[in-house]
Amino acid sequence: MKLYYAPGACSLTSHIVLRELGHDFELERVDILTKTTETGADFRAINPKGYVPALRLADGEVLTEGAAIVQHLADASKARDLAPEPGTLARTRLQEHLNFVSAELHKAYSPLFNPAASDEAKATARANVGSRLDYLERFFADGRDYLLGKSFSVADAYLFVVANWSARTGVDLGKWPKLAAFVERVRARPTVQAALAAERLVAA
Structure with a gap:
């Protein structure tokens, strides 16, 4: 491959x-x-x-x-462990997370990588990113380690990658400590x- x-x-x-x-x-x-x-x-x-x-x-x-x-x-x-059996509710939950990261979070960060974007456009983009990070902070409030609970999945890999763009785009993850802890948990994987x-x- x-x-x-x-x-x-x-x-x-x-x-x-x-x-x-x-x-x-x-x-x-x-x-x-x-x-x-x-x-x-x-x-x-x-x-x-x-x-x-x-x-x-x-x-x-x-x-x-x-x-x-x-x-x-x-x-x-x-x-x-990385992707539950197709046709199960757990698999649908995985797809729910993948779709959110792809369609909502990933796309929200995109304007921040555009050198032609105005300061106003970037401020709007950071606000959009923030609202989605607010959702994730609430989601992790139950103490789970990963999106599906205790087990690392392909959705966690995607969320890590996108959330990790924060440092490059002027988004301070310190405002979302539970999400920041998730990012560091995934980063530590060999x-x-x-x-x-x-x-x-x-x-x-």
Whole structure:
């Protein structure tokens, strides 16, 4: 398998899950501005959408969209700790969390990475991010370690990656201590440390 990624982008979620599952895989970095890979390939020929992640499977099929990729990986490995059995309420809860992170939290951060966005637009974006972090802070108020309770799942990998953008975008997670504790809990996982080091986001 080969994962096409950009350092610290949402593709880090798939990277973490690949390591959680113990898969052998290659990494190929993508310049998201020029749409070329580190080997000089046109990334749009791999993923016409032009954004990461993209995962080339052993049979040559290419999967896109992080939430779909991580569920496929967990299902193919029958890793029910990472993704509950399809058709169960627990699996629907997992999809609920993945959809929230993707459609609400991820998209709320997006304007903060746009260098052309005005200060007013960024202030609005930070307020939108804050309202979603307020929800997550309340969600973790019952003392759970992870989104599904005590067990780490693919949704936790995605939430970690997106919430971790806070430091780069001027969002102080200290205002949401339960969520901040979750982020540090996930960061401490050996697979997460390995993925961060491989993407040169921390020292190896």
